[in-house]
Amino acid sequence: xxxxxxxxxxxxxxxxxxxRKKDEIRPIKMEAGVMNRADGxxxxxxxxxxxxxxxxxxREVHPRHLQETYRAILRYRYNMASFAVDERRRPGPDRRxxxxxxxxxxxxxxxxxxxxxxxxxxxxxxxxxQADAGTRAAGITAASVALADAGIPMRNLVxxxxxxxxxxxxxxxxxxxxxxxxxxxxxxxxxxESGEVTLxxxxxIFTKNEFIEAMxxxxxxxxxxxxxxxxxxxxxYKKLDSD
Numbered sequence: 001x002x003x004x005x006x007x008x009x010x011x012x013x014x015x016x017x018x019x020r021k022k023d024e025i026r027p028i029k030m031e032a033g034v035m036n037r038a039d040g041x042x043x044x045x046x047x048x049x050x051x052x053x054x055x056x057x058x059r060e061v062h063p064r065h066l067q068e069t070y071r072a073i074l075r076y077r078y079n080m081a082s083f084a085v086d087e088r089r090r091p092g093p094d095r096r097x098x099x100x101x102x103x104x105x106x107x108x109x110x111x112x113x114x115x116x117x118x119x120x121x122x123x124x125x126x127x128x129x130q131a132d133a134g135t136r137a138a139g140i141t142a143a144s145v146a147l148a149d150a151g152i153p154m155r156n157l158v159x160x161x162x163x164x165x166x167x168x169x170x171x172x173x174x175x176x177x178x179x180x181x182x183x184x185x186x187x188x189x190x191x192x193e194s195g196e197v198t199l200x201x202x203x204x205i206f207t208k209n210e211f212i213e214a215m216x217x218x219x220x221x222x223x224x225x226x227x228x229x230x231x232x233x234x235x236x237y238k239k240l241d242s243d
Contacts, residue, residue, distance in 0.1 A: 006181040010166035018175055025161065025173040025221055030142070030232040032149040040150025042232070044142040047175060048132035053142035055150040058120035072117035076105035078139055080128040100136045107140050107160065107189040107199035113153035122152060133179035134162045137187050140199070145229050149236065157229050158198055160189035161221040163214040170210050172217045184210075188218040192226040195219070 010016060020026070026047030035041035038054035061067045078101040079093065093101075104126070112122070124146065126139040137160035144158045164174040165184040179185055184204025190197045206214055 007177065010178060010182065011169060011171075016166075016171065016175075017177060020173075022169060022171045023217055023220065025224060026175065028225070028228055030145065030228055032145050032232050032236040038146075038150075040146045040148070040152070042142040042145040042149060044138055044145075046134065046138040046141075047173075048130060049128070049135055049138045050130040051126060051128050051135065051138050051142055053127075053139065053146040054125045055122065055143070055146045055152065056125075057122040057150075058117040058152075059123075061119065061121040066121070067119045070118050071114040072112075072120040072122050074105055074109050074112060074114065074122050074124070076101050076108070076124045076126070076143070078104055078126045078128075078136070080131060080135065084128045084131040100139070103199055103201065104136060104140050104143065108143060108147070108158050110196070110198050111144075111155045111158055111191060112147065113155065116153055122147075122150075131176075133174050133176040134187070137161050137189065140189050141225055141229065145232055148233055156191050156193055157226060158189050159192055159222040159225040159229060160187065160199065161218055161225055162187045163218045163221070165204065165206065165210060165214075170206075170213045170217060172221050186214055186218075188215070188222070190219070190222050192219075192222050 029045040031043050034043045035054050040055040042053045044051050058072055078097050124143050126143055128135050140158060140160040148154055162174050163172055163186045164178055164182045166178050166182040174185055184206055186202045189199035
């Protein structure tokens, strides 16, 4: 089925068009420490998304007037490569990338102990190599692992996922067709252990009951993502120990 064609139905016999149930996430592969020259890094494949996150710092702030006396500053750059989608994009930041960079930084900032590195910067670069819906959630998830891989003091990891509505039903982890033609899309990021929500955006309309159902799905989805993040970091350090 072509991506630019809206299907007659998104859910057939209880299954979505890619064979998943309503509350099922796409396959995820994640690896930490993939870039030697970064202080921390993470590569994630989430469905057909392919994203790499790299962390540099803490390091000196340039230009110096951006320094903060009692804490580090977090700089987050989300970028979608020009070849990441079917239609060729102009290289460089656009309004969407700038907005995603801002909300992603605000989603991760609450777990970082920035006060331990005054007058410093921590720079996060998230590069989308292949896009298939949910890139901001996948980017936040990978960036959180990359920050932990860099040894940045963190109170916890941040996990993120999207929830949406198709055929009048709430579904977890939208794919590209559901994202393009569905009724609603709601990216959510949270600290799983405390339940604190650090990102909540919505494009579309939920009823009150649908919103409650969507948040429950998001919590369950983020819990699964959190387990994958932990296993990814544990695997890296087990590998280092064996080497």
